[in-house]
Amino acid sequence: MLFCWKQAKMEQKQNRKNKWGGAMPLLFGTSKIDSAGILEIGGIKATELVEEFQTPLIVYDVQYIREQTQRFKQVFEQEDFKYRINYASKAFSAIGIYQLLSELEISCDVVSGGELYTALQAGFPAERIEFHGNNKTAQELREAVAAKVDTIVLDNFDEITLLSNLLKKRKVRQKVQLRLAPGIEAHTHEAIMTGQIDSKFGFDIASGQAEAALRQVLTDESFELAGVHCHIGSQIFETASFGKAVWKMMEILHDWQEKYQFAAAILNIGGGFGVRYTGADNPPAPESFVKEILLEVKAACQKYAYPVPEVWIEPGRSLVAEAGTTLYTVGAQKELPGIRRYVSVDGGMGDNIRPALYQAEYLGFLANRDSGGDTLAEKVRLTGKYCESGDILIDELFLPKVAAGDVIAITSTGAYTYSMAMNYNRNPKPAVVFVENGAAQIVCRRETYADMMRLDIPLMRK
Numbered sequence: 455m456l457f458c459w460k461q462a463k464m465e466q467k468q469n470r471k472n473k474w475g476g477a478m479p480l481l482f483g484t485s486k487i488d489s490a491g492i493l494e495i496g497g498i499k500a501t502e503l504v505e506e507f508q509t510p511l512i513v514y515d516v517q518y519i520r521e522q523t524q525r526f527k528q529v530f531e532q533e534d535f536k537y538r539i540n541y542a543s544k545a546f547s548a549i550g551i552y553q554l555l556s557e558l559e560i561s562c563d564v565v566s567g568g569e570l571y572t573a574l575q576a577g578f579p580a581e582r583i584e585f586h587g588n589n590k591t592a593q594e595l596r597e598a599v600a601a602k603v604d605t606i607v608l609d610n611f612d613e614i615t616l617l618s619n620l621l622k623k624r625k626v627r628q629k630v631q632l633r634l635a636p637g638i639e640a641h642t643h644e645a646i647m648t649g650q651i652d653s654k655f656g657f658d659i660a661s662g663q664a665e666a667a668l669r670q671v672l673t674d675e676s677f678e679l680a681g682v683h684c685h686i687g688s689q690i691f692e693t694a695s696f697g698k699a700v701w702k703m704m705e706i707l708h709d710w711q712e713k714y715q716f717a718a719a720i721l722n723i724g725g726g727f728g729v730r731y732t733g734a735d736n737p738p739a740p741e742s743f744v745k746e747i748l749l750e751v752k753a754a755c756q757k758y759a760y761p762v763p764e765v766w767i768e769p770g771r772s773l774v775a776e777a778g779t780t781l782y783t784v785g786a787q788k789e790l791p792g793i794r795r796y797v798s799v800d801g802g803m804g805d806n807i808r809p810a811l812y813q814a815e816y817l818g819f820l821a822n823r824d825s826g827g828d829t830l831a832e833k834v835r836l837t838g839k840y841c842e843s844g845d846i847l848i849d850e851l852f853l854p855k856v857a858a859g860d861v862i863a864i865t866s867t868g869a870y871t872y873s874m875a876m877n878y879n880r881n882p883k884p885a886v887v888f889v890e891n892g893a894a895q896i897v898c899r900r901e902t903y904a905d906m907m908r909l910d911i912p913l914m915r916k
Contacts, residue, residue: 479819480730480865482776483518491824493779493863496889500781500821503894504861507885509783510801512872514897516554516890518777522740523558526769529744535751535765540584542725542770543569545869550888550897551774552576561604563768567594574601584631588655595620599628607631607683607722609656611663614670621676629678631722632657632671634664636702638686638695656684659706668710681720681763682707688771691728691737693746699723700747704754711760718763723747725768729775731866732815740772771869778868780806780884781821784860785839795834797853799862802838803845805884806864806871810844818848822861825854836862840879872898877906 481487485495493500495513503513523539530537539560541551547564552573555562561582564570573583584605585598595617598606608614608630621628633656657664671677686699703721710716728737747765755762782799789795808814818836825831832855836848847864856862875883882901887894 479863480733480817482730482865483515483521485515485779485865491820493819493821493861495779496894497892498889498894500861500863503887503889504781504783504822506894507887507896508900509781509861510799510805510884511781512805512867512884512886513779513781514774514868514886514888515777515779516888519554519773520558522769522773522777523560525740526744526767526773527560529741529748530765533745533748535748535762537764538720538766540766540768541773542768543573544873545770546774546778546871546873547572548872548886548898549576550886550895552578554888556582563607567591567597570594570597570601570603580604586633590616592616592620599624599626605629605631605680607633608667608671609633611667611670614667614674618674618676627676627678629680630671631681631683631720632664632667632679633683633685634659634703634706636684636686636699636706638684638699638702659702664706665710668714668716672714672716679716679718681718681722681766683722683724683766685724685768686726688726689728690726691735693738693742696723696743696747697750700750701754704751704758704760708758708760711758717761720766721751721763722766722768725770725772727769727772729772729866729869731775732817734815740769775869776866778866778871780864780867780871782862782864784856784858784862786858787856795832796837797834797856797862798837798839799847800839801884802840802847803842804838804840804878804881805875806847806867807874807876808870809847809849810842811874816848816864816866818851818853818862818864820854820856820860821863840881842878877901880906882906 488494496515503511526539541555541560541562543562543564547569549572553576556578562573562578563584563586564573565587570585580601581604583603584607585603586607588609590613599620606617606628635653635656635658637660657667671679682703684699684703686695700723707718727740727743730737751765782801784797785800786798787795803810831852833850834853835846836851838845838847872886885896885900886898888897
């Protein structure tokens with residue numbers, strides 16, 4: 455991974471207090487701390503970004519996204535595999551990111567009509583879009599077919615019937631994949647496990663649902679069954695989990711080849727590759743995940759004398775999470791003698807609900823100045839401005855003495871922050887900027903109060 459290895463090693467050796475107040479900050483890509491103690495991303499100081507765009511502000515390091523994408527690509531190319539990388543849009547969906555992905559010559563998946571619309575508005579080619587979702591509406595399926603998306607991933611029997619009727623009415627054929635639940639329980643948080651038998655996603659293999667779905671799709675001329683898909687969860691650190699998923703999928707494909715003479719052209723192994731949020735996280739490099747998948751595909755195909763399929767993956771978090779840094783401005787503080795100090799910032803659960811939703815952990819640090827060599831850091835609770843006791847961004851954080859107006863940076867916020875942002879307490883959503891080579895470009899402007907009211911309709915009174 456492209457974080458600062460030297461700082462990570464120092465953090466592991468000595469969890470001492472320092473000018474950032476405890477654990478060394480995690481710095482990824484182009485991020486660095488200059489001689490004045492100011493965070494710099496993409497060649498731009500955090501203080502300059504805050505002055506121009508205000509806070510809360512989500513900053514994406516574009517060069518890091520470019521490099522991560524290349525790291526996924528290179529293993530496929532070295533191993534001479536046919537492949538496709540589909541960016542998982544749910545991690546962060548905006549016109550700007552789709553334009554960047556198109557430039558990087560990768561594909562994307564979408565899981566709603568809104569994500570599809572955004573990708574199309576960005577000029578993203580429909581022939582590089584796959585449509586996911588466990589409950590696609592009839593309207594969403596109509597929009598996907600009308601847009602001529604490349605692939606629709608079938609998730610349940612109701613959807614097979616719904617899409618089949620739509621295709622017959624339009625007299626068109628659609629390339630599809632079957633999403634299977636392989637029964638692989640990846641070691642991750644329960645809320646983001648998706649490959650186990652008891653899941654709302656996909657056709658279960660063990661019960662025979664998957665085989666029944668196969669028969670139904672193969673006998674329907676409206677469908678072109680291109681392959682199978684699985685996704686075992688998110689934020690996975692063990693490459694072996696993907697190897698197990700490959701073998702399970704190849705076992706079922708071998709069985710289907712013998713029973714139905716069906717050979718999948720595509721094996722879509724999904725995403726879920728883990729990233730680094732805190733010093734406790736130690737995910738493998740992107741290359742390791744891909745290497746494990748390809749090695750097991752080769753081995754399984756050799757064992758079963760199966761034609762080697764094109765391999766698809768769906769990285770989302772692993773492309774953009776570490777590229778993102780959120781900047782906040784310190785406001786009020788509250789001291790409880792003998793207990794703790796509360797430091798509140800101008801954002802919170804409205805722009806990053808992950809800590810409140812499933813206890814996600816982050817690291818933060820003072821980003822706008824050097825602490826002046828102050829080693830008297832104290833443990834604080836970094837909280838947001840929302841009217842919820844659970845609005846806690848970081849439960850325990852060592853910080854030097856901070857004052858109103860100071861800037862706090864939280865790293866690895868590029869995934870599932872803006873995409874989950876909300877207007878609770880009628881707070882506007884933050885702005886998002888892309889930075890690269892000393893230039894910053896706004897890609898999502900900060901919401902205004904008027905923006906939040908644009909759908910409100912006053913009561914008609916006599």
